Amino acid sequence: MKKIGFLSFGHWSDHPAYNTRTAGDTLLQSIDLAVAAEQIGLDGAYFRVHHFARQLASPFPLLSAIGTRTNKIEIGTGVIDMRYENPLYMVEDAGAADLISGGRLQLGLSRGSPEQVIEGWRHFGYAPADGETDADMGRQKALQFLDRLKGDGFAEPNPYPMFPNPPGLLRLEPHSEGLPERIWWGAASNATAVWAAANGMNLQSSTLKFDENGKPFHIQQAEQIRLYKEAWVKAGHQREPRVSVSRSIFALINEQDRLYFGQQAKGGDSFGYIEADQRAVFGRSYAAEPDQLIRELAQDEAIQEADTLLLTIPNTLGVDYNIHVLSSILEHVAPALGWR
Structure with a gap:
């Protein structure tokens, strides 16, 4: 059995073939899609976060809105670029969104990916410390977020506050119990997967990773997941971790499916560069x-190793067609593979 969710990048453009012409279209359709996905029995609604792009960027208003319109579907990100974040403010946003949704938040974090602008995090007021890379900065912010999310007091109270304080050091509010166990790390390498396990985060592995041995993608990804699981056991955590993988999967049921995705049937893995000196598969x-x-x-060995499968969707084609895509997988594919 696997949890199955969708992952939307939330694209929009004033293009005649798009159902998402504006940011408003994408946001409102994302809410409608999550509602409809819950109705057909899907387990999760996840959204990508990209800054300076015509894509979804500010996840917490969207996740909170979905939380008010749904009852049981998991809602999350895949992933938030921590280089852009204020970890303490993010603790407050995450706590509020989780409480609104009744404890259904599943937050995927990452050190970030190639961007639309040069060093975009500087425009948000952040810069690496001396001797630190932007990736280091992203990971340090993630650890600070995790630490403050636990709810331990750390701030000295004002002796003359506007409102009475509880005794002791103060924590950030609102606090949502259990949320630290629902934080994921999007790892592109084996080393960062092991790092995520050591720090008690679940693992998100997407449709690309750094090429570390030239093997097919699904084999490299399965190796990454096994290393993560070994590191989790070694770290001595008391709960079972969760692992998700993302895939673009389309069952060709009708002529519209064949028109949109028939050519992808002949595709295979590809190798290239996502950064100037970083080869990826x-x-x-x-x-x-x-x-x-x-x-x-x-x-697909990596799908077998994961407990959660996120189906990347063509959000620009509208809610109805994407529900058709997701329903086709649930009805015609998942049962035969033992996912349902």
Whole structure:
């Protein structure tokens, strides 16, 4: 059994083929999509965060809105770029969104990815310390966020406050119990997956990772997950971790599906560079008739290692078509693979 969710990048553009022409279209349709996804039995609604782009960027208002319109679906991110974040303010935002949703928040964090602008985090007022890289800065902010999220007091109270304080040091409010166990790290390398395990975060692994040995993507990703699980056990954590992988999967059910995604059936993994000196492997998209899709997905080692599968969706095609895409997987593919 696997949890199955969708992952939306939240694109919009004034393009005649798009159902999301504006930011407002994307935000409102994201809410409607999460509501409809819950109704068909999907387990999660996840959203990417990209700054300086015509994509979703500020997750907490969106997640809170979805929390008020749904009852049981997990709502989360994949991922928040921590280089841009104020960790303490983010603790307050996350606590509020989690309480609004009744404890359904699943926050994916990361040190960040290639950006739309040069060193965009500087425009937000942040810069690495001397001798520190921007990736170091992102990881340090993530650890600070995790520490403050626990709810321990750390701030000296004013002896003459506006309102009475409880005894002792003060914590950030609102505090949501249990949220620290629902924080994920988006790891692009084996080393950062091990680091995430050591620090008690769940693992998100996407449709690309750094190429560390030239093997096919799903094998490298499965190796990464196994290293993560070994590191989790070694760290001595008392709970079971969660692991998600992302995939683009399309069951070709009708002519519209074949028109949109039929050409992807012939695709495979690709190798390239996501940064100037960092070679990466990009996982293939899956697009085929259901029977063939089942056979192909059964060979994906990383999916087998994960407990959660996030299906990347073409959000620009609108809510109705994306529900068709997701329903097709739930109905025609998931049962045969034992996911449902």
